[in-house]
Amino acid sequence: QKEVEQDPGPLSVPEGAIVSLNCTYSNSAFQYFMWYRQYSRKGPELLMYTYSSGNKEDGRFTAQVDKSSKYISLFIRDSQPSDSATYLCAIALMNSGYSTLTFGKGTMLLVSP
Amino acid sequence: GAGVSQTPSNKVTEKGKYVELRCDPISGHTALYWYRQSLGQGPEFLIYFQGTGAADDSGLPNDRFFAVRPEGSVSTLKIQRTERGDSAVYLCASSLSAGRGTSGVYEQFFGPGTRLTVL
Numbered sequence: 001q002k003e004v005e006q007d008p009g010p011l012s013v014p015e016g017a018i019v020s021l022n023c024t025y026s027n028s029a030f031q032y033f034m035w036y037r038q039y040s041r042k043g044p045e046l047l048m049y050t051y052s053s054g055n056k057e058d059g060r061f062t063a064q065v066d067k068s069s070k071y072i073s074l075f076i077r078d079s080q081p082s083d084s085a086t087y088l089c090a091i092a093l094m095n096s097g098y099s100t101l102t103f104g105k106g107t108m109l110l111v112s113p
Numbered sequence: 114g115a116g117v118s119q120t121p122s123n124k125v126t127e128k129g130k131y132v133e134l135r136c137d138p139i140s141g142h143t144a145l146y147w148y149r150q151s152l153g154q155g156p157e158f159l160i161y162f163q164g165t166g167a168a169d170d171s172g173l174p175n176d177r178f179f180a181v182r183p184e185g186s187v188s189t190l191k192i193q194r195t196e197r198g199d200s201a202v203y204l205c206a207s208s209l210s211a212g213r214g215t216s217g218v219y220e221q222f223f224g225p226g227t228r229l230t231v232l
Contacts, residue, residue: 043223098211099218103155
């Protein structure tokens with residue numbers, strides 16, 4: 001079992017839809033949870049970051065973490081064609097004073113006008 | 114300000130050849146990471162530098178892969194005797210520090226990557 005599981009999609013939705021993206025992880029020691037967005041032929045860019053169970057909202061984006069279920073989600077409200085990208089969940093463990101990121105496979109999202 | 118830059122953006126080489134991939138991190142960032150992203154996969158950690166030293170190289174797949182950061186800024190990832198399975202996008206990221214800040218881990222800023230194709 002991989003440390004982080006993510007459905008690769010693609011996920012196709014019409015403009016204005018609510019999008020739900022999810023990841024599960026296996027190591028309960030993971031402490032920090034992030035969502036990155038990656039456009040085609042670009043590097044990932046950080047969208048959301050949280051370190052506790054619960055919800056964190058930023059504009060149209062809400063990140064949700066459930067540590068008891070080892071489940072993280074990203075919700076996008078009022079999706080736009082410009083949201084079409086690959087969304088990567090990333091989890092970090094602080095170990096020996098530093099952290100590295102463990103990524104899911106990424107979910108490709110297509111928002112049609 | 115300038116972000117993380119990587120050169121070349123594309124590299125095509127033949128099986129068995131040697132390649133070097135360069136990363137120029139954000140000025141002032143002491144932590145530098147290399148990741149490899151195969152088609153349809155998320156980035157996988159290769160190596161982490163704090164300053165000039167490789168603090169964690171546990172992700173390097175074998176001894177054909179080596180990376181340096183001699184002056185604590187620019188880093189070069191070196192691949193010897195390339196194989197077709199090495200074809201991937203090699204991503205570099207930098208952060209202010211790899212440690213914990215007041216609100217958790219520092220953000221890693223990624224470059225656009227070098228797309229390596231081994232024929």
